[in-house]
Amino acid sequence: MRPPWIIVTNRAFRNYFPHLGPQDLILGILALKHGEEYLYTDLYARGVKAYPSLLAQYLSRAKCFQAEIFKEFMIPETTVVRDRHDLIRLLNHFQAQGIKEVVTKQNRFNCGLGIHRWDNLETLYNVACFGNLSYPFVVQPFLPGAFDVRVVILGDYVEAYTRKNPHNFRNNLFFGAKAEAYPLNDEELSFCRRVMARGQFPYAHLDLLVTEDGRFFLSEINLRGGLKGARLDQEKYQAKIDALHRAFLEKFLKEHPEAVVKE
The missing domain is CATH 3.30.470.20 (ATP-grasp fold, B domain)
Structure with a gap:
């Protein structure tokens, strides 16, 4: 049986991906392309270890995934809308609850670029139905003054x-x-x-x-x-990140001194 591998670069990840198993560690955030998120599922199924965790890496890439996993921590009535049927059901529910103004968050946008405020869900529905808003997206009630x-x-x-x-x-x-x-x-x-x-x-x-x-x-x-x-x-921030990664690596090497770093 080969020794555990420690994958520390994206190049090494690509090279050794087919052979990774539960004894191996991916150290660092994977630079996956859009649409490659299914690789997280495969790595998890194979028991490959990762720091940061595969779950955290996937969550960081998708606001809709966050809205599902962290629903209990978010604004009440936070909802992921995947198609027109979801949106019309949500429109009926929000109107019954007296919720008018809402905010949408597009799935993969950052820096506030994918956030939109709507006076009501009817307007949102009309825009989405004409193809000017891509599914999926997150809908939340607007909280004035927050x-x-x-x-x-x-x-x-x-x-x-x-x-x-x-x-x-x-x-x-x-x-x-x-x-x-x-x-x-x-x-x-x-x-x-x-x-x-x-x-x-x-x-x-x-x-x-x-x-x-x-x-x-x-x-x-x-x-x-x-x-x-x-x-x-940025320098001090990176130093703290590096220290956390180094501490995790040292712990892994203590448990697996025979491990081999792959760059």
Whole structure:
């Protein structure tokens, strides 16, 4: 039997992919192309180990997947719409609940580019039916007055900052929002840790949506994210990521000293 392999580059992953098994480790985030996400399923089925986890890597790529897995942590009535039938059912349900304004999130967009606000679901339905909105997408009730909090958790390191834009409901810093430090309380931190545990995230950038009355919900989570507004600069951030990866590698090598690194 061969020794365990430690895959540390995307080139090595491509070269050795057919032969990977439960004794092997993929260290680092895979650079899969759009449409290759099925590889996560195959790797998981074969028992291949990964750091960060395969689940966390997949979740970081798809807002619809997040809305399914983290539904209990998100705004009530958060729904994934996959086709016109889902949308018409949701329209009926939201109208019965008195929900008018909604927000949609396109599946693979970042930096606020895939977020749209609608006065009502009827307008959304009409636009989607004419082919101007690609399925699938996430629909959530719009919460007026809510603001974003970005939480960065890297092992024991935690920082949080608000992102507020008085001129645009998109609170992304690239759309003119201003950042300032946010005093994350124990309840909010515990919430973030639970989200990370559910998605098997060893580290994360989490976006919380905080309402005027103090409630908070998960907006989205990612293994990576922009640092604009954070105290950490890119160099220090990368050093912390590298330290987490190195610690996991050392633990793996302690258990499997015969392992071979593949680059």
